Amino acid sequence: MDISTQLFEGKLICLAPIDHEKDPEIESKWTHDPDYLRMLSTKPARPLSPAQVKKKYEAVEKEMDESHSNFYFTIRAHPDERLVGFIKIYWVEWTNGNGFVELGIGDPNDRGHGYGSEALHLVLRYVFAELNLYRLSVVVPEYNQPALHLFTKAGFVEEVRRREALQRDGRYWDAIHLGLLREEWETQLKGT
Amino acid sequence: MKEHLFQGELVRLKMDNPEILAKAFSRWGRDSEYGRLLDGGARQLFSAKIIQSWIEKDFEEDQGQNFFFAIHTLEGDLLIGFVSLFGIDWNHGNTWVGIGLGEREYWGQGYGTDAMRAILRYAFTELNLHRVTLGVFEYNPRAIRSYEKAGFVHEGQVRKELLKDGQRWDVLEMGILREEWQKKMKGVSK
Amino acid sequence: MAASIFQGELVSLVREDPEIFAKNFSRWGRDSEFIRLLDNDPARLVSVRTAKQWFEKDLEKDTLDEAFFIIHTLETDQSVGFVGLGEISWNHGEAWVGIGIGERAYWGKGYGTDAMRIILWYAFTELNLHRVSLGVFEYNPRAIRSYEKAGFVHEGRNRKQVLRDGKRWDEVHMGVLRGEWEKIYECCK
Numbered sequence: 001m002d003i004s005t006q007l008f009e010g011k012l013i014c015l016a017p018i019d020h021e022k023d024p025e026i027e028s029k030w031t032h033d034p035d036y037l038r039m040l041s042t043k044p045a046r047p048l049s050p051a052q053v054k055k056k057y058e059a060v061e062k063e064m065d066e067s068h069s070n071f072y073f074t075i076r077a078h079p080d081e082r083l084v085g086f087i088k089i090y091w092v093e094w095t096n097g098n099g100f101v102e103l104g105i106g107d108p109n110d111r112g113h114g115y116g117s118e119a120l121h122l123v124l125r126y127v128f129a130e131l132n133l134y135r136l137s138v139v140v141p142e143y144n145q146p147a148l149h150l151f152t153k154a155g156f157v158e159e160v161r162r163r164e165a166l167q168r169d170g171r172y173w174d175a176i177h178l179g180l181l182r183e184e185w186e187t188q189l190k191g192t
Numbered sequence: 193m194k195e196h197l198f199q200g201e202l203v204r205l206k207m208d209n210p211e212i213l214a215k216a217f218s219r220w221g222r223d224s225e226y227g228r229l230l231d232g233g234a235r236q237l238f239s240a241k242i243i244q245s246w247i248e249k250d251f252e253e254d255q256g257q258n259f260f261f262a263i264h265t266l267e268g269d270l271l272i273g274f275v276s277l278f279g280i281d282w283n284h285g286n287t288w289v290g291i292g293l294g295e296r297e298y299w300g301q302g303y304g305t306d307a308m309r310a311i312l313r314y315a316f317t318e319l320n321l322h323r324v325t326l327g328v329f330e331y332n333p334r335a336i337r338s339y340e341k342a343g344f345v346h347e348g349q350v351r352k353e354l355l356k357d358g359q360r361w362d363v364l365e366m367g368i369l370r371e372e373w374q375k376k377m378k379g380v381s382k
Numbered sequence: 383m384a385a386s387i388f389q390g391e392l393v394s395l396v397r398e399d400p401e402i403f404a405k406n407f408s409r410w411g412r413d414s415e416f417i418r419l420l421d422n423d424p425a426r427l428v429s430v431r432t433a434k435q436w437f438e439k440d441l442e443k444d445t446l447d448e449a450f451f452i453i454h455t456l457e458t459d460q461s462v463g464f465v466g467l468g469e470i471s472w473n474h475g476e477a478w479v480g481i482g483i484g485e486r487a488y489w490g491k492g493y494g495t496d497a498m499r500i501i502l503w504y505a506f507t508e509l510n511l512h513r514v515s516l517g518v519f520e521y522n523p524r525a526i527r528s529y530e531k532a533g534f535v536h537e538g539r540n541r542k543q544v545l546r547d548g549k550r551w552d553e554v555h556m557g558v559l560r561g562e563w564e565k566i567y568e569c570c571k
Contacts (some may be wrong), residue, residue: 049392160540
């Protein structure tokens with residue numbers, strides 16, 4: 001890999017900026033699917049109108065611009081650059097070289113096609129070879145098996161289990177922290 | 193995750209853009225019977241414009257203490273009303289619920305009860321609250337019946353609190369506890 | 383109802399005017415060991431003025447998502463540190479706790495553990511939460527011992543999370559569930 005290798009282009013998808021005109025309507029639909037929200041976040045799941053999504057996007061870009069410590073990408077599928085999800089890096093601590101990642105593929109029909117893995121693969125290169133971080137963390141609810149599978153396949157190691165940190169549908173669930181160190185990513189890369 | 197959290201058998205809980213909500217609220221507000229069933233305050237007529245500004249302000253200030261949903265029919269995806277949880281007392285696990293069906297043709301056909309069931313499921317399995325309270329006017333027997341069907345229990349009334357058309361009316365208070373709701377769900381065959 | 387829930391055996395939890403707290407906070411912050419035990423952000427010196435502005439801003443927030451207290455010694459009513467619950471996830475019943483004893487003379491003598499006991503009681507019987515979480519650096523064994531004494535259970539480590547003095551350190555995660563705390567409290571009542 002060198003300077004000429006594209007950071008944001010994959011075979012199936014590309015990482016792209018937010019399209020403030022087209023994307024709010026699409027993401028609004030995703031938020032009307034409670035499973036999507038519950039897989040992604042611990043906050044109470046609630047549907048958002050396109051106007052609310054638009055405001056959220058504006059706040060996201062403002063934060064990116066002001067803090068330079070947040071990196072939000074839309075995931076768009078080739079060939080028509082259709083919005084299928086998002087991936088973001090946040091809570092970056094430059095002096096310690098660490099950050100968190102979050103990823104979501106909005107429509108269930110778009111899952112299982114490799115969009116998430118490819119987006120993650122691109123972001124890992126971005127994190128380790130462009131942001132020069134040392135480690136990346138992710139927090140996943142115990143009930144989100146597909147995400148656990150996605151991250152462990154990419155080399156993340158389970159590090160922490162916050163027992164009974166989540167309560168949904170009448171029972172408790174653990175919150176699982178996974179982490180990936182730069183040297184682990186480099187070893188993985190050599191292997192592929 | 194089992195059943196769809198935002199969906200019942202007749203309705204779906206959604207969120208519409210402020211302009212859409214405001215137009216509907218303004219129009220529904222002209223039906224004074226709807227207004228008087230919903231709210232004890234003296235009836236006033238407000239434009240969609242000002243209502244929209246209120247809605248946008250509320251959304252901006254929202255700190256996660258209120259949960260507002262638009263009620264849409266499953267068939268036809270028509271906006272027919274709203275339901276919301278408000279005044280949440282998190283450390284005690286209590287909330288108030290309010291519901292209104294602005295579209296008259298959908299009164300008395302189970303749409304309200306269905307939306308109430310969905311919001312109770314939300315309160316008890318997503319917000320993990322302990323009890324839901326509501327106030328309803330003595331002159332709204334249709335709603336009282338609907339709430340009884342949804343599992344609410346009569347807990348008391350504030351006597352002669354309202355004065356409408358020269359007559360005094362009570363405001364009834366009803367509540368449902370999480371364990372009561374859970375028992376009721378076990379009893380329901382799906 | 384018990385006696386003041388904000389009082390322990392060595393300390394009590396209070397609120398102070400931003401002006402008073404800011405003076406202490408700024409002074410404690412000049413002890414870089416204190417700051418590095420407390421926080422992963424790079425250690426920096428904060429003036430009384432800046433600290434006062436932060437704390438005044440916090441007061442304005444008036445949010446339910448945080449509960450912050452100053453630790454006073456019962457014997458001399460001296461301000462020795464602070465403890466608070468933050469990032470309260472009400473729908474799940476979880477909060478994170480953070481504590482710092484700014485006055486070195488009070489390290490390793492049980493003051494922190496006592497303050498932690500009070501804040502846990504507050505979390506479980508006043509806020510009615512289900513679990514309290516914390517993160518602590520592996521290079522802070524004194525704190526880790528104190529938390530174990532207060533009932534926290536080890537739940538894993540974020541490996542090599544912090545880089546200080548050219549070395550990488552783990553962030554240790556601990557948590558206590560209400561049921562676990564109730565058992566401990568019963569035995570110590």
